[in-house]
Amino acid sequence: MDFTETEIERYARHILLPEVGGTGQRRLLEARVLVVGAGGLGAPLLMYLAAAGVGTLGVVDHDTVDLSNLQRQVIHDTGGLGRPKVDSAAERIRALNPDVRVSAFAERLTPANALDLVSSFDVVADGTDNFATRFLLNDACFLAGRTLVSAALLRFDGQLSTFKAHLGAPHPCYRCLYPEPPPRGLIPSCSEAGVLGALAGTIGCLQATEVLKEILGIGTGLSGRLLMVDALDVAFRTVRLPRDPDCPLCGTRPRYRDLSHHETGARP
Known part of the structure; x- marks a missing residue:
């Protein structure tokens, strides 16, 4: 297990951790993570993830950088206004860690491309802001046999969990929590209800921690548990999330075993 002198210096604080060490850092360098939503x-x-040395990062986002994004989307800056988010993000990642390979997908996640995208990576992280894409990504990860680390934000609240129902019981999927998407317009988006910018950093960092733990195979993951964060009261609460035997995806009588039921053009 040979590291260059630059790698030893860059990742020294990881290598010092007995739970990571050289073996774990090599796993990170060889890992492939897909992030949907920049x-x-x-x-x-x-x-x-780039700073940690995850070797290949895929970024899916069809949008461009807007001034209203900069209150929380700290990977972008004012000079990048109007640029595709995947290009802006890739430039920042390469500046932070030039050894990381970035695969940029400036496109919508759709039933036509979801399985191919997900299957090309080891772990998938959901950073989207709408239910259509969350459900599509959950179903694609289950069908492709990939672990999904999913998070969500709204106003002053955040939530986070890990879904790997493809491994079987007792692991649930996202549909064990929400069997079907809510009616359109029932739950507002961040653009409609707002979100505290710093909370995105808090939840995003926790999400990165869970992705790294999944790659390293250390600690207790969030599969089967849902972490809920209330930023106003600085309250962190974890509730049990059991596998639903009647889940329409991973239950005993599944109704969804392909992606044909999803609407096309789901967006991050």
Whole structure:
């Protein structure tokens, strides 16, 4: 297990950790992580995964950088206004750690491309802001046999969990929590209800931590548990999230075993 002198210096604080060491750092360097959404969650998530030395990062986002993004999407800056988010993010990642390979996908996640994208990576992180894409990504990860680390934000609240129902019981999937998407318009988006910018950093960093733990195989992951964060009261609460035997995806009588039921054009 040979590291260059630059790698030893860059990752010294990881290598010193008995739970990581040289073996774990090599796992990170060889890992491939897909991040869907280069926004409020994706920004800190991508930066910390790059800093940790995750060897290949895929970034999916069809949007461009807007001034209203900069209150929380810290991977972008004022000079990048109007640029594709994947290009802005890739430039920042390479500046932070030039050894990281970046695969940029400036496109929407759709039923037509989701399985191919997900299958090309080891772990998938959901940094999206709408239910259509969350459900599509959950179903694609289950069908492709990939672990999904999913987070969400709204106003002063955040939540985080890990889904790997493809491994079987007792692991749940996202549909064990929400069997179907809520009616359109029932739950507002961040653009409609707002979000505290710093909270995106908090949840995004926790999400990066869970991705790194999944790659390293250390600690207790969040599969089967849902972490809920209330920033106003500085309250962190974890609740049990059991596998639902009647889940329409991973239950005993599944209704969804392909992606044909999803609407096309889901967006990050």
